[in-house]
Amino acid sequence: GIQVEQSPPDLILQEGANSTLRCNFSDSVNNLQWFHQNPWGQLINLFYIPSGTKQNGRLSATTVATERYSLLYISSSQTTDSGVYFCAVGTGGGSNYKLTFGKGTLLTVNP
Amino acid sequence: DADVTQTPRNRITKTGKRIMLECSQTKGHDRMYWYRQDPGLGLRLIYYSFDVKDINKGEISDGYSVSRQAQAKFSLSLESAIPNQTALYFCATSDTLAGSYTFGSGTRLTVV
Numbered sequence: 001g002i003q004v005e006q007s008p009p010d011l012i013l014q015e016g017a018n019s020t021l022r023c024n025f026s027d028s029v030n031n032l033q034w035f036h037q038n039p040w041g042q043l044i045n046l047f048y049i050p051s052g053t054k055q056n057g058r059l060s061a062t063t064v065a066t067e068r069y070s071l072l073y074i075s076s077s078q079t080t081d082s083g084v085y086f087c088a089v090g091t092g093g094g095s096n097y098k099l100t101f102g103k104g105t106l107l108t109v110n111p
Numbered sequence: 112d113a114d115v116t117q118t119p120r121n122r123i124t125k126t127g128k129r130i131m132l133e134c135s136q137t138k139g140h141d142r143m144y145w146y147r148q149d150p151g152l153g154l155r156l157i158y159y160s161f162d163v164k165d166i167n168k169g170e171i172s173d174g175y176s177v178s179r180q181a182q183a184k185f186s187l188s189l190e191s192a193i194p195n196q197t198a199l200y201f202c203a204t205s206d207t208l209a210g211s212y213t214f215g216s217g218t219r220l221t222v223v
Contacts (some may be wrong), residue, residue, distance in 0.1 A: 033211060041199060041217050048211035088152060088212075095167050099144075099212065103152040 002027045002091050006102035013077050013109050021072040021105045023087030030097075031090040032063050034072050037104070038083045046072070046085075076111045114138045117215035118200050124192050124222055132187045132218050134202030140213075142206070143185040145169075145177060148199040148217075157200075160185055194221040 003026040013019055023032070031050040037043050047054050047061040049070065054061055058077075063070040074081055084104040092098050115136045124130050134143065141162045146154040146169075156169030158177040166177060174196060176188045189196055204217040 026204065035212075035214075041219070043201060043217070045211050060147040070183060088154075095165070098156065098169075101155075102125045103151060 001098075002029070002059055002089060002100050004087060004100050004102035006087055006105050008105060009103070011108070013107070015077060015109055015111050016056075017077050018073070018075045019077060019107070020093045021074070021087075021107075023030055023070045023072070023086050023089075023102055025068050025070075025087075025089050027068070027091065028059075029065065029068075029089040030093075031092055032065075032070050033049075033088045033090075033099075034070070035086040035088065036081075036083055037086065046047055074107075077107075079109045079111055082109045092108060113216065114213050115204055115215035117200075117218050119218060120216065121219045122221070124220070126193055126222060128192050130189045130192055130220070132200055132202075132220070134185045134187070134215055135175070136183050136202075136204045136213075138204055138213060139182075140182070140204035140210075141182065142204060142210075143179065144203040144205075144212075145175075145187045146201045146203065147171065147196075147211045148201060154201065157187065170174055189220075189222075192220075194222045196220065197222050 005024045034046040049063045051065045058075045061072045086104045088101045145157040160179045197219040200218045203212045
């Protein structure tokens, strides 16, 4: 099956710093999504981005499907940005459709 | 109210017991999913359903069963719980094959 690799596995920042999280995938995908899991375990969908660039406030994401990677940018980080960021890719069609998650990047933003 | 509601939020159960985790959604989505999350392993798909009459196994379905009682309800059962089923369980919905997913708040299950 498809491999989804996220880097770095862990990242520690001071409040106000910028960061870039990367997601590489091993095959063609139908779509790609970024999720944030907060320290209480809740999963929030950040972006649905099969290709191109999207921005939402301090967060933006870019997917280059032809080169099989996506980047999540966090600018002016805040302590509330802490948590695990997951990349997930969708493959297949019909009943074979599957969303495969990477193992995540654990982000800690210190005050 | 949350778009996707899971009950219970936390549960401790004994080995060998049958337990049901419930999920309901108000988004009107046809597609529903059950995932489990283990530390360091991301999320893995247990079962999914594309409509009330369609149930499919995911990558780790052994030891689990599901029931799609209605478009809005999708429950996960552990027939005979074992300790390695201790995990955080998530229900999710999506509106189309490649649509964005919405997750519930999760059920933290501990099997002792």
